[in-house]
Amino acid sequence: xxxxxxxxxxxxxxxxxxxxxxxxxxxxxxxxxxxxxxxxxxxxxxxxxxxxxxxxxxxxxxxxxxxxxxxxxxxxxxxxxxxxxxxxxxxxxxxxxxxxxxxxxxxxxxxxxxxxxxxxxxxxxxxxxxxxxxxxxxxxxxxxxxxxxxxxxxxxxxxxxxxxxxxxxxxxxxxxxxxxxxxxxxxxxxxxxxxxxxxxxxxxxxxxxxxxxxxxxxxxxxxxxxxxxxxxxxxxxxxxxxxxxxxxxxxxxxxxxxxxxxxxxxxxxxxxxxxxxxxxxxxxxxxxxxxxxxxxxxxxxxxxxxxxxxxxxxxxxxxxxxxxxxxxxxxxxxxxxxxxxxxxxxxxxxxxxxxxxxxxxxxxxxxxxxxxxxxxxxxxxxxxxxxxxxxxxxxxxxxxxxxxxxxxxxxxxxxxxxxxxxxxxxxxxxxxxxxxxxxxxxxxxxxxxxxxxxxxxxxxxxxxxxxxxxxxxxxxxxxxxxxxxxxxxxxxxxxxxxxxxxxxxxxxxxxxxxxxxxxxxxxxxxxxxxxxxxxxxxxxxxxxxxxxxxxxxxxxxxxxxxxxxxxxxxxxxxxxxxxxxxxxxxxxxxxxxxxxxxxxxxxxxxxx
Amino acid sequence: xxxxxxxxxxxxxxxxxxxxxxxxxxxxxxxxxxxxxxxxxxxxxxxxxxxxxxxxxxxxxxxxxxxxxxxxxxxxxxxxxxxxxxxxxxxxxxxxxxxxxxxxxxxxxxxxxxxxxxxxxxxxxxxxxxxxxxxxxxxxxxxxxxxxxxxxxxxxxxxxxxxxxxxxxxxxxxxxxxxxxxxxxxxxxxxxxxxxxxxxxxxxxxxxxxxxxxxxxxxxxxxxxxxxxxxxxxxxxxxxxxxxxxxxxxxxxxxxxxxxxxxxxxxxxxxxxxxxxxxxxxxxxxxxxxxxxxxxxxxxxxxxxxxxxxxxxxxxxxxxxxxxxxxxxxxxxxxxxxxxxxxxxxxxxxxxxxxxxxxxxxxx
Numbered sequence: 001x002x003x004x005x006x007x008x009x010x011x012x013x014x015x016x017x018x019x020x021x022x023x024x025x026x027x028x029x030x031x032x033x034x035x036x037x038x039x040x041x042x043x044x045x046x047x048x049x050x051x052x053x054x055x056x057x058x059x060x061x062x063x064x065x066x067x068x069x070x071x072x073x074x075x076x077x078x079x080x081x082x083x084x085x086x087x088x089x090x091x092x093x094x095x096x097x098x099x100x101x102x103x104x105x106x107x108x109x110x111x112x113x114x115x116x117x118x119x120x121x122x123x124x125x126x127x128x129x130x131x132x133x134x135x136x137x138x139x140x141x142x143x144x145x146x147x148x149x150x151x152x153x154x155x156x157x158x159x160x161x162x163x164x165x166x167x168x169x170x171x172x173x174x175x176x177x178x179x180x181x182x183x184x185x186x187x188x189x190x191x192x193x194x195x196x197x198x199x200x201x202x203x204x205x206x207x208x209x210x211x212x213x214x215x216x217x218x219x220x221x222x223x224x225x226x227x228x229x230x231x232x233x234x235x236x237x238x239x240x241x242x243x244x245x246x247x248x249x250x251x252x253x254x255x256x257x258x259x260x261x262x263x264x265x266x267x268x269x270x271x272x273x274x275x276x277x278x279x280x281x282x283x284x285x286x287x288x289x290x291x292x293x294x295x296x297x298x299x300x301x302x303x304x305x306x307x308x309x310x311x312x313x314x315x316x317x318x319x320x321x322x323x324x325x326x327x328x329x330x331x332x333x334x335x336x337x338x339x340x341x342x343x344x345x346x347x348x349x350x351x352x353x354x355x356x357x358x359x360x361x362x363x364x365x366x367x368x369x370x371x372x373x374x375x376x377x378x379x380x381x382x383x384x385x386x387x388x389x390x391x392x393x394x395x396x397x398x399x400x401x402x403x404x405x406x407x408x409x410x411x412x413x414x415x416x417x418x419x420x421x422x423x424x425x426x427x428x429x430x431x432x433x434x435x436x437x438x439x440x441x442x443x444x445x446x447x448x449x450x451x452x453x454x455x456x457x458x459x460x461x462x463x464x465x466x467x468x469x470x471x472x473x474x475x476x477x478x479x480x481x482x483x484x485x486x487x488x489x490x491x492x493x494x495x496x497x498x499x500x501x502x503x504x505x506x507x508x509x510x511x512x513x514x515x516x517x518x519x520x521x522x523x524x525x526x527x528x529x530x531x532x533x534x535x536x537x538x539x540x541x542x543x544x545x546x547x548x549x550x551x552x553x554x555x556x557x558x559x560x561x562x563x564x565x566x567x568x569x570x571x572x573x574x575x576x577x578x579x580x581x582x583x584x585x586x587x588x589x590x591x592x593x594x595x596x597x598x599x600x601x602x603x604x605x606x607x608x
Numbered sequence: 609x610x611x612x613x614x615x616x617x618x619x620x621x622x623x624x625x626x627x628x629x630x631x632x633x634x635x636x637x638x639x640x641x642x643x644x645x646x647x648x649x650x651x652x653x654x655x656x657x658x659x660x661x662x663x664x665x666x667x668x669x670x671x672x673x674x675x676x677x678x679x680x681x682x683x684x685x686x687x688x689x690x691x692x693x694x695x696x697x698x699x700x701x702x703x704x705x706x707x708x709x710x711x712x713x714x715x716x717x718x719x720x721x722x723x724x725x726x727x728x729x730x731x732x733x734x735x736x737x738x739x740x741x742x743x744x745x746x747x748x749x750x751x752x753x754x755x756x757x758x759x760x761x762x763x764x765x766x767x768x769x770x771x772x773x774x775x776x777x778x779x780x781x782x783x784x785x786x787x788x789x790x791x792x793x794x795x796x797x798x799x800x801x802x803x804x805x806x807x808x809x810x811x812x813x814x815x816x817x818x819x820x821x822x823x824x825x826x827x828x829x830x831x832x833x834x835x836x837x838x839x840x841x842x843x844x845x846x847x848x849x850x851x852x853x854x855x856x857x858x859x860x861x862x863x864x865x866x867x868x869x870x871x872x873x874x875x876x877x878x879x880x881x882x883x884x885x886x887x888x889x890x891x892x893x894x895x896x897x898x899x900x901x902x903x904x905x906x907x908x909x910x911x912x913x914x915x916x917x918x919x920x921x922x923x924x925x926x927x928x929x930x931x932x933x934x935x936x937x938x939x940x941x942x943x944x945x946x947x948x949x950x951x952x953x954x955x956x957x958x959x960x961x962x963x964x965x966x967x968x969x970x971x972x
Binding site for chain 2: 018022034
């Protein structure tokens with residue numbers, strides 16, 4: 001230990017100088033406080049006591065969604081809402097009772113409100129009822145002056161004027177939940193959402209959220225204790241979201257939905273040269289308007305437990321065996337791999353024997369002598385059993401995979417299913433066992449492990465229509481700023497080209513045209529006024545993932561085959577390619593094909 | 609002694625002006641604990657305290673490193689570590705253990721005479737600081753830096769270097785004010801600082817920049833303070849609704865409420881009390897017999913002052929929003945304990961001093 005006078009002196013000098021600094025700084029602080037509390041006292045106290053300065057976030061109008069012909073599919077309606085701020089009200093029950101003296105508030109409303117409260121943690125008001133009628137607004141505005149935490153606020157509400165039509169494509173918005181915020185935080189986007197109440201949850205509303213959302217504005221206002229606005233101090237304008245146009249033709253959508261009627265299934269129509277999706281239908285559908293402010297408990301339960309699964313986006317997530325619609329692709333695979341000569345003839349007695357198993361053709365007596373063209377036109381199963389065995393599952397996989405089966409198409413919607421294009425390595429990984437030869441014949445006719453989405457089927461059909469060019473399917477057509485009239489359009493996204501000779505394409509397309517003229521689809525397309533190529537399909541039922549229990553009455557229906565059809569028209573320079581599945585619809589030509597014809601008739605007439 | 613006690617009791621009362629009773633009880637409990645610590649420590653001669661310097665420092669650094677790897681991350685910052693029976697923040701302890709060690713070292717080397725001494729001291733000083741910075745905890749790191757610098761100043765940091773340092777700082781502030789807008793543009797990234805830290809400083813220059821976020825606290829706080837007037841609105845009469853929007857910040861912004869309710873007189877009183885504590889602490893330190901005691905005492909006194917200033921500056925809108933509590937007033941157990949230890953040490957030094965002046969020499 002040091003007892004040093006020298007050091008002590010040094011210390012004393014420095015300590016004194018710091019003491020001086022302390023005094024100066026504190027004096028400075030006192031000055032600042034004096035400034036605030038004496039000189040500016042009036043200004044601040046008037047703010048605090050009589051008035052309150054608050055910041056009002058101003059909603060940014062969300063961008064509208066149009067179809068390809070600029071028909072409105074999603075817009076914003078202005079309406080007044082009765083809102084409660086849970087942290088400010090004095091007694092929930094008491095407040096509700098007082099409000100009930102003025103307007104009607106149902107048990108449903110209260111239930112929905114409580115549910116919102118649980119999901120959303122917000123200091124802002126939550127809606128209890130709305131949109132309010134003019135009379136209700138007038139009645140309420142006078143009454144709520146004495147009710148703390150209750151407000152009537154004008155809001156922009158999202159609305160889908162087409163109702164249930166196109167619901168799966170559009171999707172819907174809903175209140176921002178904690179989960180949504182977490183997800184945004186991960187993407188470093190959380191700040192954008194301050195002050196926002198809703199976010200796109202599904203469909204196009206979700207995929208193009210960043211374009212549609214816009215930017216929030218602020219209003220710095222002085223308000224009395226009663227909530228009356230005195231004056232505006234500062235303003236930063238909100239920026240409305242961009243309006244977007246999607247490639248869908250809403251009239252075509254409605255046509256398809258009506259022709260499905262009560263049946264389940266889906267349809268995708270693509271413009272082959274651009275990849276634009278003209279129709280995207282999933283039946284049954286639902287009303288997206290119900291979801292916007294927190295869906296009613298009853299409706300939600302109904303939708304969720306219905307055995308028809310209306311919330312399932314079938315073209316995107318439902319996987320089906322392609323059935324005979326697979327045959328043109330098998331033919332192209334055979335041609336491009338050299339496995340089969342198109343003129344080679346096989347005998348079709350109506351069955352195919354492998355080992356001690358008989359694989360049956362769908363027609364009793366078979367089709368007799370069949371070459372490749374005829375095999376497509378009459379849809380001979382035997383031909384394709386033989387072809388499949390001849391090629392083997394892996395060679396098939398190699399030549400079919402480029403058509404996009406078993407892969408996501410890359411469409412601009414989230415949650416796309418992959419489907420399964422089987423191979424021996426796939427089976428080993430997935431099931432842990434070797435591929436058995438007995439599993440191969442059914443692959444040839446589009447059964448067995450093959451399952452694909454309607455979207456994939458439509459894209460593959462477009463590839464044939466394009467004679468090999470692969471273009472990414474998309475829903476986005478263009479966008480425009482809120483204050484401009486010019487749309488900026490998107491470009492087709494070319495993903496590649498198949499390495500298959502043009503003459504093979506011509507050959508198969510020619511066969512597909514014959515299908516409609518004299519083959520399995522001639523009953524429907526026989527006197528079509530345009531050249532059209534296609535293929536029917538009938539798929540044995542493969543249970544789509546559903547957790548519900550079926551009504552016993554519905555059991556027979558459920559086991560009926562699916563009806564499928566793929567096609568495009570006009571044959572040269574195709575304008576539209578279609579893939580449609582009608583669940584439990586029976587033969588391909590019975591249910592699916594007529595819908596496709598309606599689509600072609602409608603769309604090609606319009607084009608003209 | 610008297611000063612210390614009276615201050616404490618006053619603040620306890622002031623803190624209770626918030627209407628969350630549980631917090632109040634916990635706060636009183638914390639203050640009593642801190643008080644006990646003071647009494648206890650004041651009877652420990654500084655000789656023994658010296659012996660604690662190294663172990664305290666080592667433990668803290670160890671805990672800091674442990675926190676870096678095993679600590680809990682909250683809001684992107686890893687400051688806490690769970691030791692099974694207690695959750696603690698090692699950077700808080702550093703506020704005591706760092707000056708403790710630095711003082712010990714200076715005494716050991718009999719004043720920092722050689723370049724080697726200086727190098728050592730800087731290493732001991734900056735090493736834990738960097739760990740804290742990486743948590744990230746810029747606020748605490750800066751305050752620790754200030755405390756270390758003050759200690760070095762007491763130890764004999766040449767005036768020249770101080771001059772240069774101050775000069776640079778002033779230049780920095782100047783550029784910030786003049787070129788504020790350019791620096792605060794959306795895409796300018798400031799090296800070494802995170803986005804939210806840059807945001808806080810820029811918000812200070814222009815509170816409307818982020819009105820629903822950081823700017824909000826400052827604006828509301830200024831309004832609350834200003835509206836207090838000369839005599840304040842009276843205990844429990846403040847329009848606390850304004851601050852009810854900011855639940856997490858009610859601890860750091862406790863001065864706003866106090867100033868609103870007790871007005872200028874209240875603010876004056878509090879500031880005079882802080883001045884009193886600080887100056888008394890310095891006075892005690894000047895008369896202390898050993899280098900260690902002087903350095904420690906001086907630094908601890910100055911730190912109380914610094915915290916108070918930064919907090920009040922933040923609340924009145926002249927400093928950016930940093931998470932610094934108001935000593936003895938803001939709710940927060942760890943801070944109170946730290947303060948208690950600090951004052952206890954000072955008391956102990958004071959006792960030594962009075963013993964010395966009675967003729968005892970404390971040479972080993």
